[in-house]
Each structure stands twice: as C-alpha cells, then as structure tokens.
Amino acid sequence: MMQEVHIPEDKKQRIIRAAMEHFAKNGYKKATMDEIVAAADISKGLIFHYFGNKKKLYLYLYEFAYGLVYDRIVKSFEREDLFERIRESEQIKLAVVSEYPYVLDFLLSVRRETDEQLREKISRVKVESFPPWKETFLPGLDASKLREGIGLEKVIKIISWTTDGLLAEHKDNFVLEDIFAEMDEYLDLMRKAFYKEEYQ
Amino acid sequence: MMQEVHIPEDKKQRIIRAAMEHFAKNGYKKATMDEIVAAADISKGLIFHYFGNKKKLYLYLYEFAYGLVYDRIVKSFEREDLFERIRESEQIKLAVVSEYPYVLDFLLSVRRETDEQLREKISRVKVESFPPWKETFLPGLDASKLREGIGLEKVIKIISWTTDGLLAEHKDNFVLEDIFAEMDEYLDLMRKAFYKEEYQ
DNA sequence: CACCTCATTGACTGTTTTGGTCAATTTCTA
DNA sequence: TAGAAATTGACCAAAACAGTCAATGAGGTG
Numbered sequence: 001m002m003q004e005v006h007i008p009e010d011k012k013q014r015i016i017r018a019a020m021e022h023f024a025k026n027g028y029k030k031a032t033m034d035e036i037v038a039a040a041d042i043s044k045g046l047i048f049h050y051f052g053n054k055k056k057l058y059l060y061l062y063e064f065a066y067g068l069v070y071d072r073i074v075k076s077f078e079r080e081d082l083f084e085r086i087r088e089s090e091q092i093k094l095a096v097v098s099e100y101p102y103v104l105d106f107l108l109s110v111r112r113e114t115d116e117q118l119r120e121k122i123s124r125v126k127v128e129s130f131p132p133w134k135e136t137f138l139p140g141l142d143a144s145k146l147r148e149g150i151g152l153e154k155v156i157k158i159i160s161w162t163t164d165g166l167l168a169e170h171k172d173n174f175v176l177e178d179i180f181a182e183m184d185e186y187l188d189l190m191r192k193a194f195y196k197e198e199y200q
Numbered sequence: 201m202m203q204e205v206h207i208p209e210d211k212k213q214r215i216i217r218a219a220m221e222h223f224a225k226n227g228y229k230k231a232t233m234d235e236i237v238a239a240a241d242i243s244k245g246l247i248f249h250y251f252g253n254k255k256k257l258y259l260y261l262y263e264f265a266y267g268l269v270y271d272r273i274v275k276s277f278e279r280e281d282l283f284e285r286i287r288e289s290e291q292i293k294l295a296v297v298s299e300y301p302y303v304l305d306f307l308l309s310v311r312r313e314t315d316e317q318l319r320e321k322i323s324r325v326k327v328e329s330f331p332p333w334k335e336t337f338l339p340g341l342d343a344s345k346l347r348e349g350i351g352l353e354k355v356i357k358i359i360s361w362t363t364d365g366l367l368a369e370h371k372d373n374f375v376l377e378d379i380f381a382e383m384d385e386y387l388d389l390m391r392k393a394f395y396k397e398e399y400q
Numbered sequence: 401c402a403c404c405t406c407a408t409t410g411a412c413t414g415t416t417t418t419g420g421t422c423a424a425t426t427t428c429t430a
Numbered sequence: 431t432a433g434a435a436a437t438t439g440a441c442c443a444a445a446a447c448a449g450t451c452a453a454t455g456a457g458g459t460g
Contacts, residue, residue, distance in 0.1 A: 005407095008407090026226065026230060030226060030230045032446080032447070032448085033447080033448060033449085034446085034447080034448090042408080042409090043408060043409045043410060044409080044410065044448095044449085045408065045409060045410070045449090045450080045451080046407080046408055046409075048448085048449060048450080049407080049408080053448075053449070054448065054449090147392060147393065148392075149388075149389065149392050150389055150392060150393055151389060154385070154386060154389050155389075157362075157365065158358065158362055158365075158386070158390075160365070161361045161362050161364065161365030162357075162358050162361050162362075164361065164364075164365065165357065165358075165360070165361030165364065185354070186354060186358070188349075189349065189350055189351060189354050189355075189358075190358075190393075192347060192348075192349050192350060193347065193350055193390075193393035193394050194393050205436095208436095232417080232418065232419085233418080233419060233420080234417085234418075234419090242437080242438090243437060243438045243439060244419095244420085244438080244439065245420090245421080245422080245437065245438060245439070246436080246437055246438075248419085248420060248421080249436080249437080253419075253420075254419065254420090
C-alpha cells in the first residue's frame with residue numbers, strides 16, 4: 001500500500017491500533033475519525049495528512065491486518081503431534097492478538113460490512129475463521145493418539161474456542177505470559193482428556 | 201417498568217428484538233432510533249409514542265433482558281450428574297438465544313457503556329458471565345466422575361465456550377434443533393474425554 | 401542566529417444525521 | 431357514521447460528521 005508521506009513509526013502504530021479497535025467495534029460507518037484521532041492521541045489534521053481520507057485508512061488497515069495474520073499463520077506447521085501443533089498455532093494466535101488486540105475482530109468485522117463501494121474494494125474477504133485450518137492445518141495430522149470416539153475436527157474446534165474464551169476473559173488486562181500459562185493448563189487438561197492413556 | 205400506553209404484543213416484540221440487536225451491536229450512543237424503527241418495521245412516531253424517548257427504551261430493554269435471562273437460569277438446577285446439569289444449563293442458554301438472539305450480547309454490552317447518566321440508572325450491571333455459575337452452579341456438584349487431573353471449573357468453562365462457539369457459528373442461520381443436535385455431539389465427545397471409563 | 405522546510409495542530413465549514421414533534425391520516429369501536 | 435385511538439412520515443433544531451487550512455512549532459543547515 002503506497003503512502004505519499006513518511007509516517008513516524010510510533011504514530012503510525014498508534015493510529016493503526018486505534019483505528020483497528022474502532023473499526024472492529026463499530027464498523028466502517030459508525031467509527032468516526034474524531035474518536036480514532038483521540039484514541040491515537042494525535043491531531044485531526046495529521047491523520048488526513050497521512051492517510052488522505054477515511055476510506056483509504058480503512059483499506060490500508062485491511063491490507064495491513066490481512067498480511068499480518070496470514071504471514072504468521074502460513075509459517076510453522078511442521079510438528080507432527082496434534083497437541084504440539086495446536087499449541088503452536090494457538091500461541092501464534094495469542095501472540096498476534098497481544099501485539100494487535102483487535103486484528104482478529106477487525107478482520108471478522110470486515111466481512112460484516114454491507115457498504116457496496118467498500119466491498120468492491122475488498123476482494124479478499126474470505127477469512128472464514130482463524131486459522132483456515134481445514135486446508136492448511138488438518139492434512140498430515142496424526143489423529144491416532146485420540147481416544148475412541150473423539151473426533152479430530154471437533155477437538156480442534158473445542159481448543160480454538162477455548163483460546164477465544166480465554167482471550168475474551170483477559171481482554172481488559174492483557175498479559176501475554178499469564179495467558180500462555182493459563183492456556184497451557186487447559187491444554188494439559190485436554191491432552192489428558194482427549195489422548196489415550198499411553199500417549200499422554 | 202411502567203408503560204403509559206398499551207402496546208400490541210407483536211409490535212412490542214418486534215421493537216424489543218430490533219432494539220436489542222442494535223443496542224447490542226452498536227452501544228447506546230451509536231444505535232439510532234431510525235435504524236431500530238426500520239428494523240422493527242414501524243413508523244418513527246410510534247416508538248416515541250410507546251416508549252417516550254431513547255433512554256427510556258434502553259432502560260426498559262435492560263429490565264426486560266435481565267428478567268428474562270435470570271428467571272430462566274434460577275430454575276432447574278436439580279440434576280446431580282455434572283453433564284446432565286451442564287447439558288440442561290447450556291440448552292437453556294441456547295433456547296433463550298433462540299427466542300431473543302441478542303439478549304446475551306445486549307446484557308454484555310450494557311456493561312461496556314461508559315455514559316455516566318446511563319450507568320447511574322443501571323444499578324444491577326453485574327452480569328459477569330452467563331450463568332453466574334460460581335455461586336449457583338458449582339455447589340453440590342459431583343466431580344468424582346472426572347478423570348484424574350481434570351478440574352471441574354475448567355471443564356465447565358470449556359463447555360460454556362464451546363456453546364458460545366457453536367452459537368457464533370450458527371448465528372446467521374439459527375435452527376434450534378440443529379444446534380441442539382450438534383451440541384449433543386460435542387457433549388458426547390466431552391463426556392468420553394472428561395469422565396472416567398466406568399461412568400461413561 | 402537567521403532562514404527554510406516540513407510536521408503538526410485544532411478551529412472552522414458545509415453537509416448529513418440525530419432524537420424528537422406533531423398535524424394529518426388511517427383504523428378501530430360502538 | 432361519528433368520535434376516539436392508533437399510526438404515519440415530513441419536518442425541525444441541534445448535534446455530529448468528514449475533511450480543510452491558516453497558523454504554529456520543531457528541526458535542520460549555512
């Protein structure tokens with residue numbers, strides 16, 4: 001995404017985070033530049049100087065968020081053990097959200113936009129869920145360690161929803177290490193529950 | 201909550217549902233009477249004739265939602281078996297959401313309101329999560345059927361988050377029976393996973 | 401220091417949206 | 431068929447909105 005003006009990194013980051021949060025929470029139309037500017041703690045003129053107008057800011061943000069999430073996900077799916085791989089994947093999710101608390105909410109909110117003009121511009125609104133695991137995650141996974149009657153897809157969903165639940169619980173007071181630690185407790189519990197005795 | 205004017209039931213329901221959705225999604229300030237009126241498919245004048253003004257509508261809705269959820273939850277915690285009780289509780293949750301898709305979101309959104317005037321009026325904003333299970337749900341539960349190292353509180357949270365995840369997945373195409381059926385699949389899986397062999 | 405350049409501000413503007421009103425119309429009741 | 435009650439939507443003053451721009455500040459260079 002081209003930018004005509006150079007933007008100091010810290011201000012850029014503040015704008016990105018503030019805009020992400022407000023667009024995620026309120027959608028394109030109801031998010032206002034005044035709020036974003038106040039949250040980013042910069043003057044109103046500056047955001048227009050940097051990004052031109054509201055729509056350009058939104059589209060820039062979309063490119064940014066999409067790239068951010070997919071770059072990290074595509075990597076590191078090497079482990080063979082189910083739980084190791086899930087653990088890694090969920091940790092990436094936590095780490096991304098720790099850096100940009102509203103990326104995932106923002107990418108989900110993009111899909112809800114109804115404004116035609118906007119949808120036209122956003123071609124790649126296909127972020128069904130995070131990660132798009134059916135294609136990239138499942139293949140090559142060894143499900144034989146699971147107990148009888150424990151389905152792999154359901155297990156993955158349960159774990160993913162548990163991460164989301166934990167994230168929501170910690171949203172207001174986000175300390176990455178604490179969440180990692182708590183998530184590991186849940187994963188330990190689930191390993192005991194889902195794996196056959198001999199593999200625990 | 202007193203109403204000076206009599207309101208036909210079907211219109212009242214349409215207003216309640218529309219207002220719940222918009223207040224839940226957008227918060228008090230950003231939800232507009234025009235949108236609510238359009239979604240409820242009534243004229244603008246009528247909603248003011250019924251509810252006076254925006255704030256009164258919001259407060260009426262809060263009373264309504266709070267009463268609705270708590271009335272149903274307080275009942276029916278008789279079963280002794282962990283999974284039976286959770287199953288019942290989660291089914292109530294699903295049923296409530298099936299009737300009023302945005303009650304839970306609305307009650308959660310109430311807690312996020314920052315407007316002082318509004319918070320003053322809402323005294324009972326203590327809906328931490330649904331259900332407030334630490335007090336009403338845990339006592340008297342028999343956790344002895346769980347496998348070694350499987351904690352009761354974590355199990356309940358995992359199940360609750362799984363219900364939420366399922367709800368989110370079905371939000372757009374809500375068929376109560378389908379969700380019940382799918383939820384039962386997850387509960388079966390989890391019973392196998394969390395319970396000792398002899399109790400399954 | 402004097403000069404220039406570029407980053408940054410926030411008061412301001414024209415426009416749109418907002419909560420709320422009310423005269424007019426339709427629907428109900430007897 | 432008359433009168434009451436329900437319902438409408440054009441209308442209004444006030445507020446909120448995206449975007450502008452003259453003014454100010456900060457930093458560098460000779």
